[in-house]
């Protein structure tokens with residue numbers, strides 16, 4: 001069972017036809033155009049599970065892309081004015097998340113917690129950006145209780161049920177393999193250019209009418225007056241994908257450690 005799971009993980013790491021940028025763009029298109037009805041996990045329309053890898057009305061990627069561009073007449077599924085490329089990127093995104101959720105009742109393999117801790121502190125260099133307890137850095141989100149269930153983002157309608165343990169593992173795996181495709185707004189990295197030319201890059205903490213607060217890359221809390229700011233832009237995730245950096249075994253060890261952090 002353990003070996004099968006490792007094998008599945010290995011397969012999952014190989015299937016990758018779109019670039020991470022394209023898949024991430026598909027994710028953005030999905031979250032801004034589709035999540036209002038389908039939910040951010042694609043499962044809010046009864047009977048439709050867009051991230052399960054299976055569609056009722058389509059069996060190929062082209063058919064899914066066609067549904068996106070043409071809609072389903074007579075239903076709330078409207079047509080979207082997407083280019084073929086955009087529709088294909090959305091499908092690539094749905095497939096990439098489906099990849100991480102294959103056999104969704106079955107958790108990805110969890111390896112050895114103490115080896116996972118060693119990878120996080122050593123080879124993975126995770127502490128150069130993240131913090132666990134008292135150790136590490138504040139460039140990225142604090143991982144101290146990353147294994148605890150968190151409520152999903154709600155766009156419309158009633159809050160979704162708390163994520164299952166398997167869903168938590170899959171979400172973590174997704175963060176490690178495709179860090180750029182689904183970033184919580186509070187975790188996004190912004191680049192701010194002040195009117196005097198100073199550039200500050202950091203994680204957004206708070207944004208109001210007059211100020212922008214960020215943690216800069218040296219972990220300093222900066223409060224900037226919006227009137228001093230010339231340019232404010234979202235950057236790609238600084239987090240590297242670990243798809244090719246860690247072996248499947250190392251990934252399962254790391255996952256085991258991450259889910260133990262509560």
Ligand code: HEC
Pocket residue numbers: 029030033034035036037038045047048049050054055056057058064067068072075076077078080090
């Ligand atoms: C206004 C609500 C709404 C929006 C927005 C919406 N959908 Fe849908 N979608 C539906 C509904 C309702 C269905 C189910 C239609 C049916 O089969 O009765 C559906 C069905 C689908 C299906 C077919 C599912 C299957 O199992 O065959 C796909 C694929 C799909 N949507 C993708 C998308 C994508 C991608 C987007 C964003 C680009 C999107 N939808 C936006 C409401 C919506």
Ligand code: HEC
Pocket residue numbers: 119120124125126127128129130139140141143146172175176179180183184187188189236237238239240242254
């Ligand atoms: C160069 C900095 C950097 C490194 C190295 C890095 N991360 Fe990240 N990580 C981030 C940032 C920034 C985010 C916030 C979201 C984003 O931009 O992807 C993040 C997001 C995450 C998330 C999602 C957090 C959430 O709240 O959903 C997890 C889990 C994670 N990282 C784990 C790791 C692990 C484990 C390692 C080491 C194997 C690692 N990261 C290495 C910067 C980094």
